[in-house]
Amino acid sequence: MPKYSRIKPGHLLGQQWFEEATLRTHADAYVQYLTERGYARETVECYFRSVAHFVHWISKRDINLCDINESTVNQFLDRHLPHCRCAPRCRHTGTDVRAD
Ligand SMILES: [Zn+2]
Known part of the structure; x- marks a missing residue:
């Protein structure tokens, strides 16, 4: 697990989805990008999902x-x-997933 990654085990489904799309390296890079810019862990996890x-x-x-x-x-x-x-806990509204 890379040092910068703050993804918890509960987010394995998200990791799996990135892997299915053969975008695993992008998942790591995305988390690193947000983390390095000082986003809170909860925000990084929310964006990642x-x-x-x-x-x-x-x-x-x-x-x-x-x-x-x-x-x-x-x-x-x-x-x-x-x-x-x-997935049972997917976000069903656009409120949290839209880029502002
Ligand atoms: Zn869906």
């Missing part, structure tokens, strides 16, 4: 990273989240 969820969704739909655009993000927020069955 939200991004892992999005990664899981695009990988299930065979959407490539380079094809992600505003419309893709809106589909995720407005169509997927309200009906999400990905």
Whole structure:
């Protein structure tokens, strides 16, 4: 486990989703990025879970990273989240997952 990683064992599903999308190195880099910029552990974990969820969704739909655009993000927020069955504790609203 890298020294900078603050991901708890309870976030293994998020790690698994990144791995399924073959984006494991990006998961580590994302956590490092937020941690180095002084984000609180809870915030890092919240962002990590939200991004892992999005990664899981695009990988299930065979959407490539380079094809992600505003419309893709809106589909995720407005169509997927309200009906999400990905995991029992997934966030079902766009409030916490939208970039402000
Ligand atoms: Zn979902």
